[in-house]
Amino acid sequence: MVAILTILVFVIVFAVLYRGTENGHVVVLVGAGLVMAVGELAGDYSLRMALDSIYFETLALIFGMSAISSLLARSGVFAVLASSTATHSQGSAMWVLVMMSLVTYGIALITNNLATMAVVLPVTLSVCYRIGLNPVPVVVAEIMAANLGGASTMIGDFANMILASAGRLHFNDFIGGMMVPCLVLLAVTLVFFESKLRDWGPQAAAAHPDVSETGDLLAPQIDQRLLQSGLVIFGLMVAALVLAGKVNVRPGWVALAGGLVALLLGRFRDDEVFFACGGNDLLFFLGLFVLVGALNAAGVLDWLVNWLEVTTTGHAGPRAVLLLWMAAGLTLFVGGGTTAAVFSPVAATLQIDGFGDASWWALALGIMAGSSGALAGSTAGTLVVNQYAWFVKQHPGILESIPEGRDFTHREYMRWGMPLMGLFLGLSTVYVMVLTNYSVSESAWLR
Numbered sequence: 001m002v003a004i005l006t007i008l009v010f011v012i013v014f015a016v017l018y019r020g021t022e023n024g025h026v027v028v029l030v031g032a033g034l035v036m037a038v039g040e041l042a043g044d045y046s047l048r049m050a051l052d053s054i055y056f057e058t059l060a061l062i063f064g065m066s067a068i069s070s071l072l073a074r075s076g077v078f079a080v081l082a083s084s085t086a087t088h089s090q091g092s093a094m095w096v097l098v099m100m101s102l103v104t105y106g107i108a109l110i111t112n113n114l115a116t117m118a119v120v121l122p123v124t125l126s127v128c129y130r131i132g133l134n135p136v137p138v139v140v141a142e143i144m145a146a147n148l149g150g151a152s153t154m155i156g157d158f159a160n161m162i163l164a165s166a167g168r169l170h171f172n173d174f175i176g177g178m179m180v181p182c183l184v185l186l187a188v189t190l191v192f193f194e195s196k197l198r199d200w201g202p203q204a205a206a207a208h209p210d211v212s213e214t215g216d217l218l219a220p221q222i223d224q225r226l227l228q229s230g231l232v233i234f235g236l237m238v239a240a241l242v243l244a245g246k247v248n249v250r251p252g253w254v255a256l257a258g259g260l261v262a263l264l265l266g267r268f269r270d271d272e273v274f275f276a277c278g279g280n281d282l283l284f285f286l287g288l289f290v291l292v293g294a295l296n297a298a299g300v301l302d303w304l305v306n307w308l309e310v311t312t313t314g315h316a317g318p319r320a321v322l323l324l325w326m327a328a329g330l331t332l333f334v335g336g337g338t339t340a341a342v343f344s345p346v347a348a349t350l351q352i353d354g355f356g357d358a359s360w361w362a363l364a365l366g367i368m369a370g371s372s373g374a375l376a377g378s379t380a381g382t383l384v385v386n387q388y389a390w391f392v393k394q395h396p397g398i399l400e401s402i403p404e405g406r407d408f409t410h411r412e413y414m415r416w417g418m419p420l421m422g423l424f425l426g427l428s429t430v431y432v433m434v435l436t437n438y439s440v441s442e443s444a445w446l447r
Contacts, residue, residue, distance in 0.1 A: 002042045003298035009034050010291055014334050018376065025280045028287035035294035045297040053293020057165040057252030059282055064255025065155050066278030067262040068234055069111035073119060074266060075226035078107055082123040093201045097138050098190055100124055101145040105186055108149025109156050116146045117380035125391045129398045132202045136408045137193060139384065140416045144189050144372050146380060151368035152182040154251060157379065158281065159340035159367045165252060166344035167360045170245035177361045181431050185424055192420060229265045233258050285337065292341045301345050308350060317436040320358045321429050323347065324366040328425055331370025332377045339367050358435050365428040373421035375413050
């Protein structure tokens with residue numbers, strides 16, 4: 001009965017979130033309070049158990065990386081990078097798409113997808129409006145690039161931060177396990193768009209207030225002091241993260257220290273500090289961890305682990321692949337952070353013979369693929385939809401360059417996203433199978 005009630009609360013919470021709300025953290029915290037009340041009454045989920053279910057290291061990573069990203073964004077460096085790239089990419093539609101995708105990927109390596117798209121999207125829409133270019137393929141490609149960039153590193157998105165804490169993984173582990181396959185998938189993504197957009201190009205030039213008389217985008221201003229402080233802090237933190245595994249220091253505490261320094265030097269007003277350090281995200285994941293802990297205490301996740309092991313008895317590769325596809329399917333509806341929180345306890349106890357990290361890379365790649373298939377699964381999906389709608393309202397002339405029925409909507413995004421999700425899953429399946437088969441063969445040879 002407790003398991004049924006816990007699952008019901010979990011489903012209701014994410015049904016509310018799926019319908020859209022600006023206060024998602026409040027909804028999740030209410031859900032966490034309900035499952036704790038049910039658990040206390042039944043004697044199955046105490047306050048101590050709830051505290052034990054929280055990945056405090058993940059919260060430290062989110063806090064630290066949000067503060068450092070906010071400092072760098074406040075300096076103007078991300079906006080200048082995106083603006084300069086857009087300016088130098090004008091004249092060729094495909095060059096705009098490729099260069100903006102690469103910049104998006106690069107920014108997403110060090111900051112979460114939400115912040116990445118908040119910086120890149122306004123620049124993209126401005127340059128597409130100026131040259132009369134259909135912005136939809138560019139925006140979709142940027143979301144894909146942001147997902148791939150975030151998946152490439154431990155600090156690139158919330159899901160990887162959760163996996164790092166749950167799997168006791170370090171910065172170098174993600175570079176070795178995720179960056180190469182993500183770069184391959186980025187190349188596949190660009191080839192995919194090239195093959196689908198052979199007749200795509202500017203339709204009609206249009207004036208835009210963000211464009212100077214010379215035709216260049218008006219570049220944002222850089223705060224040199226904040227930029228220098230941010231780059232020094234970030235450089236020192238990355239160096240510390242690289243060394244952390246060798247000296248047995250957890251990366252979360254490195255990020256926490258860097259974030260505290262960034263807050264001290266960032267000149268944030270009192271009313272900006274909460275958002276600068278990712279306050280809403282911290283509360284969301286705090287509640288989410290308590291919700292997932294209740295599922296674990298009720299035996300739901302143990303049942304899932306047993307089902308996976310029984311279904312794939314004696315087959316490490318198929319077991320990891322099944323985890324990959326299940327993670328992608330769930331991410332389509334609830335997003336990558338939630339999927340990581342739900343499946344991390346599963347991956348931690350799942351037996352993948354011969355290669356201990358295969359379950360984590362399968363899970364990370366599945367989350368990345370699911371995030372790319374639908375806007376509901378993407379961290380930045382809601383933000384992109386809202387910013388796009390606002391821009392169109394302010395500049396309706398941009399619709400002249402968009403074919404009828406092909407405006408940026410959830411349905412149009414899936415027209416691009418679902419085929420790419422299929423490609424991502426197919427290639428990721430091959431990668432995971434190679435990892436598990438190679439590792440099993442190597443282990444057998446060593447014995």
